[in-house]
Amino acid sequence: MTRYAAVIFVAFTFVSCNWVHSQDASALSEESKSLLGMLARIQQSDDAELQAMATTVKELPEGKVDQALRIKAAGMIGGRLMELKKTDAAAAQFLDAVKLPHASGQSAQGCANMWSVAMDKLAYHLRDTGKSEEIIPTLDQFTRHSESVCFKATFADLRQKWLLYTGDENGSKEYLRKSVLELFPLTDETAVHELVPLYDLVKNLGFNDRDLRRTSLDQIAESAETAITSGESLEPFSVFTNCRWLLCKNAIAEGETDVDITRYSAGVEELSQIAFKHASEQDSKGIQLLLSSFEKQMEAMKPSKLIGKLVPEVDVTWIAPAEGDSFEKFRGKVVVLDFWAIWCGPCVASFPKMQSLQDRFKEEGLVVVGVTNWYGYEWDAIEKRPVRSDQDIEQSAIDSGDHAAEVSAIREFLKEHKVNYPQLAVGKKADASFGVESLPTIIVVDKNGVIQKVLTGSSEATHASLSRMVNELLNE
CATH class of the missing domain: 3.40.30.10 (Glutaredoxin)
Structure with missing residues (x-):
């Protein structure tokens, strides 16, 4: 977990278009506006207020409210209940949250992410209450919850993680490999907003799947580059740099000799200049943050200056x-x-x-x-x-x-x-x-x-x- 992660997150929020920024607020339905107000109150609400909010969210009519926002509200209610030590109520709320219908199109990524957070908290609840054996069966209730690539990749990532956490390392590897093979190769129909969850899934492939990991990362990077150069979207710039960094890191870790770091950095500066041409002032700041972070990460790939030196003397x-x-x-x-x-x-x-x-x-x-x-x-x-x-x-x-x-x-x-x-x-x-x-x-x-x-x-x-x-x- 790199200390640049916070920088990348901030930068990503600059160049990612979430549903709030991509829509005219005046065009939101009254139900969606009501949910926005609810989100602001959740963290200050008590048990009774949260239960009332949960009922409201559950009964909202489909088609009149943004589904990603709806899942976010449901998940946040569960999180607040967990903070209040109302664990059973929180678990029930997380189940309600993940049963909600998913959004499609651009909102699918945000919807899948919010679903994942709710499901993850439910899994932790099951683990912490001695019910680890129920985690995978509970997750599998939602295997067909959505047909979107965003959901499939996000679900696969979550499931393989919990297989690993519950001690089934081989099962985790096999499921991860199977999931990646089902989602690749990418096609011209692959949407920009699908690249992030695909990257998050592929990066978990292990040493024995290095060829699959390499080809998958190359495909994601290529799709991201195409989207940026065509002016379709600036969002994939973070995915592109992450793919290049991870490919380089894996090459070094896999024992390749004389890894040429400049090979993996090639084209990043040029692509950033193309992105800058299409960027707003705010997006430009995000791109610059991503570029700076990438350069620092690649610099860190170079052999450590500590190699060949005695262990430093420090207080312990x-x-x-x-x-x-x-x-x-x-x-x-x-x-x-x-x-x-x-x-x-x-x-x-x-x-x-x-x-x-x-x-x-x-x-x-x-x-x-x-x-x-x-x-x-x-x-x-x-x-x-x-x-x-x-x-x-x-x-x-x-x-x-x-x-x-x-x-x-x-x-x-x-x-x-x-x-x-x-x-x-x-x-x-x-x-x-x-x-x-x-x-x-x-x-x-x-x-x-x-x-x-x-x-x-x-x-x-x-x-x-x-x-x-x-x-x-x-x-x-």
Whole structure:
């Protein structure tokens, strides 16, 4: 999860035309205007008010209200009920939200995204209430909920994720591959608004499906480029740059030698100039943000300046084992530093792979060490998950504060995820010393304490590259 993600999101909102901006507000139906007012009140409403709102949303006549907006309202009501600890009511509301009819055309993407958020929250509710076995059957109730490409791609992405989270890794891979094969190759009929959900699905393909992933990303990038050069839409610029970045990243992670980064950057600047010609002032700002972010990401692909240098000396707090540990104990061993965060989904998804790596090579002299930061979390014993103790607290206050509650939260979190390799926490300055720009970041250190490789991400390709490097260093 890169720190540029926020930049990309802001930029994407500039160049994406959502339903509100694409329609004249005066042309909205009275029902849609009423829903807009409701959206503004949901977060301040109590249980009774939310139940009344839910009934109103459910009874709105089809054809007189924007369906994407309707699903958003229903989903937000469920989210607010969850905040109020009305979990059963929230679950019922999420089910109502995902049963609502979908929109077509340009609104289909937003509709599918909002549906996905509601369904995801319902899945988390089932997991947290000990009903994980119901997640996939519940999702499958909505397999034929919509025939739009946006929905199919979004649904497939959600389902493969939950197959993975519930422990069916092989099932997740097979379902993902099958879904991509059904949606590709793209045709001239592929709509611009379908490219984002298609990209979000394809990017999850693993190392064993690298050829399918590469050809699919190439097709998405080509469709995006065509839409921009023809002046049809500026929205795909973010998809185009994401495809180029991911293709480059995968090539490096898959072990290709002498990867030419300029090859993947070629044409991006020229395409941005074409986009600028068609852009409004607001869109131009978004395109510039995307371009700057892309350039930084590609720069980060270059070999780390840390390679060949000794591990920086930084202050650490050992979290596990509780009695503390020492890097001195690791002299003569190969060490993998796994930089992660408690809020980072890809980081958590890589835990089993890191644990497997540790178990596989432990006797040969490997030590995996998890490295996290202070983020101001504590453990919610009722919901059994970490929560931010103060949403508005400054990072400087977190760094200098008492970390006892967060140490406890991290230990509980690691226990939940069955992680038993050493863990430590560092401050933001330490992150900078290690050159950490995104999470997860993996740094491989040889037996002499010299950094030999820096990897990012949690993909199969990344972990395959990591395994190869560890094996080589252990055999030196």
